[in-house]
Amino acid sequence: MSLIILDRDGVINHDSEQFIKAPSEWEPIEGSLEAIAKLNHGGYRVVVITNQSGIARGLFDADTLGRIHSKMRRMVSQVGGKLEAIIYCPHGPGDGCNCRKPEIGAFNELSNRLRIDLSGVPAVGDSLRDLQAAQDAGARPILVRTGKGDKTLADPALPADIAVYDDLAAVADALLEIRF
Numbered sequence: 001m002s003l004i005i006l007d008r009d010g011v012i013n014h015d016s017e018q019f020i021k022a023p024s025e026w027e028p029i030e031g032s033l034e035a036i037a038k039l040n041h042g043g044y045r046v047v048v049i050t051n052q053s054g055i056a057r058g059l060f061d062a063d064t065l066g067r068i069h070s071k072m073r074r075m076v077s078q079v080g081g082k083l084e085a086i087i088y089c090p091h092g093p094g095d096g097c098n099c100r101k102p103e104i105g106a107f108n109e110l111s112n113r114l115r116i117d118l119s120g121v122p123a124v125g126d127s128l129r130d131l132q133a134a135q136d137a138g139a140r141p142i143l144v145r146t147g148k149g150d151k152t153l154a155d156p157a158l159p160a161d162i163a164v165y166d167d168l169a170a171v172a173d174a175l176l177e178i179r180f
Contacts, residue, residue: 002043003121004175005110005139007101008050008086010126010147011168012036012072019054022064023071029146031169037081038169042176048086049106051129056092065090085113102129107137124171128152131162142171 009015012032020026036046054060069086076083087106089099098105111118123134126147134141143149143164152158165171 002045003084003114003116003118004039004044004046005107005118005121005123005134006036006046006048006168007125007127007130008048008072010149011124011144012048015126015147019057019059020068021054021060023067026068026071028072028075029167031167033076033079033081035167035169035172036076036083037079038172038176040081042172044175045084046082047084047110048088049101049110049123049133050086050088051100052088052090053092053100055090056095062090085110101125101127102132102136104133104137107133107139111137122171122175124168126152128155128157131158135159144168144171 006012009020012028014027014029039046052065055062055065073083087109089097089106091097091100107118119138121139122142123139124142124144125131125134126144126149131141131143141162143152143162144167145153146167153164165174
């Protein structure tokens with residue numbers, strides 16, 4: 001079975017400059033939940049790695065984040081999919097932790113937890129920091145145009161060889177087409 005790593009905000013659900021602070025604010029991007037189920041049925045274990053600095057900023061607490069993630073898991077399950085794990089960084093940008101993307105601490109935690117090498121594992125994100133963390137961890141970064149993706153695409157720091165897709169559904173289609 002293969003593994004794929006997904007960022008949350010902007011990849012699975014609509015992002016917000018004001019943060020997703022409650023389950024009622026968490027809304028999936030059209031086709032993203034079905035894409036996760038499709039990946040599962042195609043032999044992929046799906047893991048989410050997400051920065052959640054709203055905790056450090058005092059906008060919501062870990063219990064609220066747990067309820068948001070319960071909603072996400074429930075909605076993924078309703079379309080026949082499953083999230084293997086959700087790893088999040090609760091720290092703010094200035095906290096100096098090693099788990100906040102673009103650092104690779106969360107990727108290392110995943111590697112240790114599953115006892116696997118992340119070399120070549122697809123890692124889907126919508127921001128430069130998602131892609132940098134994936135690349136530095138040895139994973140294969142993939143950019144989606146949803147969320148901050150179009151803005152990221154215009155960033156001169158974006159490596160030229162990054163694969164770009166319209167959304168998570170297009171990523172799933174491409175990965176599953178390659179496998180079969």
